[in-house]
Amino acid sequence: MNKVQAKESFVMGKVLIVGGGIIGLSLAYELAARGKTVTIVEQGDWGGQASSAAAGMLAPLKEFQSVGPLLDLGMESLQSYPRWVEELQAIAGGDVQLSLEGLLTVALDEEEEEAFYNKYLWQKKAGHDVHWLQGKELQEVEPLLTDQAVAAIYSPGEGHINNRFLLRALVTACRKLGVDLRSGCVVSKLLHHAGCVEGVETSSGRIYADHTVICSGAWAGIMMQMLDVSIPVRPVRGQIAAVSSIGIPLRTVIFGSSGYLTPKKDGRIVIGATEDESGFQREVTLSGLAHVLQGALPYVPALHAAAFLEAWGGLRPATADGKPIMGEIPGLRCISLAGGHFRNGILLSVVTAKRMADWLETGNQERLMPFSPGRFLTDTAVPVPSKMG
Numbered sequence: 001m002n003k004v005q006a007k008e009s010f011v012m013g014k015v016l017i018v019g020g021g022i023i024g025l026s027l028a029y030e031l032a033a034r035g036k037t038v039t040i041v042e043q044g045d046w047g048g049q050a051s052s053a054a055a056g057m058l059a060p061l062k063e064f065q066s067v068g069p070l071l072d073l074g075m076e077s078l079q080s081y082p083r084w085v086e087e088l089q090a091i092a093g094g095d096v097q098l099s100l101e102g103l104l105t106v107a108l109d110e111e112e113e114e115a116f117y118n119k120y121l122w123q124k125k126a127g128h129d130v131h132w133l134q135g136k137e138l139q140e141v142e143p144l145l146t147d148q149a150v151a152a153i154y155s156p157g158e159g160h161i162n163n164r165f166l167l168r169a170l171v172t173a174c175r176k177l178g179v180d181l182r183s184g185c186v187v188s189k190l191l192h193h194a195g196c197v198e199g200v201e202t203s204s205g206r207i208y209a210d211h212t213v214i215c216s217g218a219w220a221g222i223m224m225q226m227l228d229v230s231i232p233v234r235p236v237r238g239q240i241a242a243v244s245s246i247g248i249p250l251r252t253v254i255f256g257s258s259g260y261l262t263p264k265k266d267g268r269i270v271i272g273a274t275e276d277e278s279g280f281q282r283e284v285t286l287s288g289l290a291h292v293l294q295g296a297l298p299y300v301p302a303l304h305a306a307a308f309l310e311a312w313g314g315l316r317p318a319t320a321d322g323k324p325i326m327g328e329i330p331g332l333r334c335i336s337l338a339g340g341h342f343r344n345g346i347l348l349s350v351v352t353a354k355r356m357a358d359w360l361e362t363g364n365q366e367r368l369m370p371f372s373p374g375r376f377l378t379d380t381a382v383p384v385p386s387k388m389g
C-alpha cells in the first residue's frame with residue numbers, strides 16, 4: 001500500500017475515533033494503514049446513519065458552485081478514489097462498485113439552461129473536464145434522457161460508488177489492520193483535564209487515548225457542547241428512494257434542479273432527495289416521498305414503469321457556511337474534529353482521511369486551514385483551559 005510506517009509523529013500513541021460513519025471509518029483505515037494504534041467507537045451499527053443513507057455520488061463539479069478550496073478538496077478526493085478503492089479492495093476483498101462513467105447536469109428550460117451554461121463556462125475556464133451538450137448529443141450520451149431536455153453539462157469523470165459496500169469494506173480492512181472496533185458503544189462524556197482531552201466515557205466504560213477525533217456526523221455539535229464549545233453542526237434530513245431497473249440501464253448519473261437519479265451496478269436506481277430541517281427525525285414522510293418521486297420523473301420518462309423498491313432517510317451533517325470542519329479545536333489539546341460534510345461526505349471521505357492523517361503525523365495544519373473549526377469560534381468563545389477542570 002506504499003504507506004510510510006510512522007516512526008516518529010506529532011501524535012504519538014493511541015488515536016480514538018468517535019463515530020463509525022464514512023468519515024470515522026476512512027480515517028481509522030488510513031491511520032491503521034500508516035501503522036497507528038486506533039480505536040473507533042460507534043453508538044449503533046457501522047455506517048448506520050448518514051453514510052448508508054447516501055446515494056453515493058462522487059460529483060464535485062455538480063455539487064460546488066465556484067472555484068475555491070471546497071471544489072479543490074472535492075476534485076482531490078475524486079481523483080484519489082480509484083487508487084484508494086484499489087488498495088482497499090486488495091485488503092478487504094470484494095467490489096465496492098466504483099463507477100466513474102459520467103454525470104449530466106440537465107436543464108429542462110431556458111432559465112436553467114442559462115444558469116448551467118454560466119456554470120459550465122467558469123468550470124471550463126478553470127480547466128475542468130466538462131462539455132456543453134445540446135440536441136441529439138444529449139441522447140447520444142444518455143439514451144434514456146427525456147427529449148424535453150434543453151441542454152446539459154456533461155462531466156465524464158464524475159460518478160458514484162456503492163457506499164454501503166464501501167462501508168463494509170472499510171470495516172473489514174480496519175479489522176484486518178488491527179483497529180480496535182467497538183460498535184454499540186455510546187459516548188456520553190469527553191474526559192478532559194486542564195484543557196487536554198484524555199478520552200471518553202462510554203456505555204461500556206472509559207476509553208483513554210493520546211488523541212481523540214470526533215467524527216460523529218450530525219451529532220458533532222452536541223459532542224462539542226460537552227466541552228462548552230459551540231461549533232454549529234445541525235442535521236438536515238434527506239429522504240431518498242430506490243426503484244427497479246427499467247430495461248436498458250442508465251449510463252450516467254442524471255442531476256437536475258428537482259431531483260437526481262443514480263444508477264447502481266446491481267441495476268437499482270437511487271433517486272433523491274429532500275433537504276428538510278426536521279431535527280433528528282429521519283423517517284420518510286408521504287410528502288417527502290412524493291417530492292422525491294415526482295422530482296426524478298421528468299428526467300427519465302421510462303421511470304414511470306419502474307417498480308418502487310424502498311425509501312429511507314438520513315441526517316446530513318450541515319455547517320453554517322456549508323464547508324466541512326477539519327482539524328484541532330482552538331484552546332483545547334489532544335482533540336480534533338472531522339465532520340460537517342453535509343451533502344458530500346462520501347465524496348470527501350478520502351481526502352478528509354488523508355489530510356487528517358497527514359496532520360496527525362506531522363503537526364502541519366496548513367492543508368486543513370480553510371476548514372478549521374476555529375472559524376466558528378470568536379475569541380470569547382474559545383474555551384479557557386482553567387475553566388475545563
Ligand SMILES: Cc1cc2nc3c(=O)[nH]c(=O)nc-3n(C[C@H](O)[C@H](O)[C@H](O)COP(=O)(O)OP(=O)(O)OC[C@H]3O[C@@H](n4cnc5c(N)ncnc54)[C@H](O)[C@@H]3O)c2cc1C
Binds near residue numbers: 024044058240313315
Ligand atoms: C439522502 C442522502 C443522500 C446523500 N447523498 C450523498 C452523495 O450522493 N454523495 C456524497 O458524497 N454524500 C452524500 N450524502 C452525504 C453523506 O451521507 C454524509 O455527508 C456523510 O455520510 C457524513 O458522514 P459522517 O461519518 O460524518 O456521518 P455519519 O454517517 O452520520 O456517522 C456519524 C456516526 O457517529 C455516530 N455517533 C454519533 N454520536 C455518537 C456517540 N455519542 N457515541 C458513539 N457514536 C456516535 C453515529 O451513530 C453515526 O454512525 C447524502 C446524505 C443523505 C442523507
